[in-house]
Amino acid sequence: MMRPTNTWFAEKLGDHGIYTQYMEDHHPAHMPCLEIRLLDWQQAAEIALRLEMRLVAVWATEGGCHDQPDSMFAYMGLAHPEHRHVLLRTQLGRERREIASISRHYIAACRMERHMQDMLGITVSDIPDGRRWIKHEHWPEDALPLRSEFAATTRMAQAEGSYPYVSSNSEAVCQIAVGPVHAGIIEPGHFRFLTVGEMILNMEERLGYVHKGIEKAMCGKTAAAGIRLAARISGDASVGHSWAFAHACEYAAGIRPPRRASYLRGILCERERMANHIGDIGAICNDAAFSFMHAQMQRLREDMARMHKQLFGHRLLMDTLIPGGVSIDLDQRGCRLLSEQTRMLAAEVEHLRTIYADHPSIQQRVIGSGIVSVNEARDIGLLGYVGRASGNYADERIEEAYPPYNELEVHVPQGRHGDVATRVWARFEEIADSARMIIRLLEQLPEGAVSNAWQAPEAGTSGFSAVESWRGEIACWLRFGDHGLIDRFFVRDPSVINWLGLELAVRDVPVPDFPLNNKSFNCSYSGNDL
Amino acid sequence: MLKLLKQIIMTGDKSEPLPDSDAIELLGEQLHAHIRKHFAGSLAIRAVDAGSCNGCELEIHATGNCYYDLERFGCHFVASPRHADMLLVTGPVTRNMATAVKMTFAAMPQPAFVVAVGDCASGCGVFEPDHYAIAGAVNDIIPVHASIRGCPPEPADIIRGILQVIARRAA
Structure with missing residues (x-):
């Protein structure tokens, strides 16, 4: 399916006197990469905002074999609901690695942008918050892991330093430090609460604890080895990340997976969505002491994991996708089992939903707690069910409509209240919709091969993809180098953006309701920290 | 409320013997005896993510669901290392978590068991041990008494691993 080159944004920029040049070595053409001048960087962002585009990501990387030696580029990904994705890139000065902030x-x-400063030593001028982010205070200042002269195996010296948290000098304000090791069985991160009495005045996130250097580790890997790592960027969104990675590789290489493979990917991704929503709804209720729901939902989740093990060989569906297709297949019996179970799950969840709705004790906790307004959600560009609860309905299954979703009708729940109850509601709706789509995909599963041969593209070719994982849009960009090895890699998990929503949501929320809110967002730490 | 009660009754008791299982059931009984004898009937476990992708956390969670019901063997998860007899550590230990992992271990009353859960915790898994962001596998940072392999290990493997380390130690 070749789509025409997307020229909309280039024309709009041209109207404002910003000259753009298409990158010939970037694919796909419907998500083009335009090169602009460094001095137009900030204005381009301003024009995009006026055009009601949302920011997908900002990142930077060293040039590839088609670029001048020793060059460095900043990239900006933007998306419009109708006119879709476009990337802008600009070359940074050789003497001064500096760029204007678009924050x-x-x-x-x-x-x-803080990540760009930390990892590449780029100075982002006018950045509203210039503190280090992933690069914790015990890293040496001159450690710049994403530069080529920094070997992946570098043993960094231990430095001293401290991180200046947002603080208050009022006597009425208490400070509560939580983490990185949390009380539950969850990922590590630090939350710094400023509270007045029982209420949260401000909550500040400090992340980066599970930074495993995935961007660096991906360099020099083949696509086949890289997808195993991509499947472990965030273990609960394994299919989503694998798919985004595979798509970016396939776009770069001009390979299309067979139709059957796309259908199977859709089935896997929607099953992953159902499993996570089911687990999370239980966990949210558990955080409000409604343990009945937790027990029931964990039972359903376990049923799903066992079916995945039986049919696909892995409870969390890891390593089921490969560049060019999928590594699993379904026979008729498998289709029947999966279809029957999906139907059963949808019915059970609907039944449990009536019990959830009937219980004032849980309703009283979730309704009105942790509100993110529509305006705030749009300012940040919240993604996935978090966005859908607050009036921001970006969904790549509709906007990008990659196969198999080009053949399906996706119903996006459209909430506006932005509280915990609406986020739970959006998840219930998505479970039902995913179940419907899985059954449909199974019924219409086309015959044929499940993968096409993978052939790496020539050196210097880059690909970009945007895939709707269960948390929301995953954006992935990568460039190939010599011998079919990945040269540079970038991925933006939806959590990078949604974590900001949590900070807003919990203002004026009592401290005991924080876990409830945190779980209703359930952002990934590993996906954020990479 | 009636609907809720009906659902509970209709769901019934889902707890099952662990898969491959006569040996495990037997081990479970032995373990329960060990826990009664050496841990006053309850083994307190603390889980720490030292850099995992969250896959191992999902499976540790699953050990508590109604099918596996880890608590029936006398084990339960606690919120602080100060209350714990055993530490489950997941993930390769990242440079940014190394200090927190050491502090967590130091906060435990001794003697304490440490179990590395998953391929990453046991030997860094898909991550490279000499990578700049990785401090090492768990036993490079704190002493480890047992490892449970798998990416991630399945709930039955995790339970089996916990039972075996206790049985071996207590024997």
């Missing part, structure tokens, strides 16, 4: 237009850019 004043897109606040979600700030942490990604």
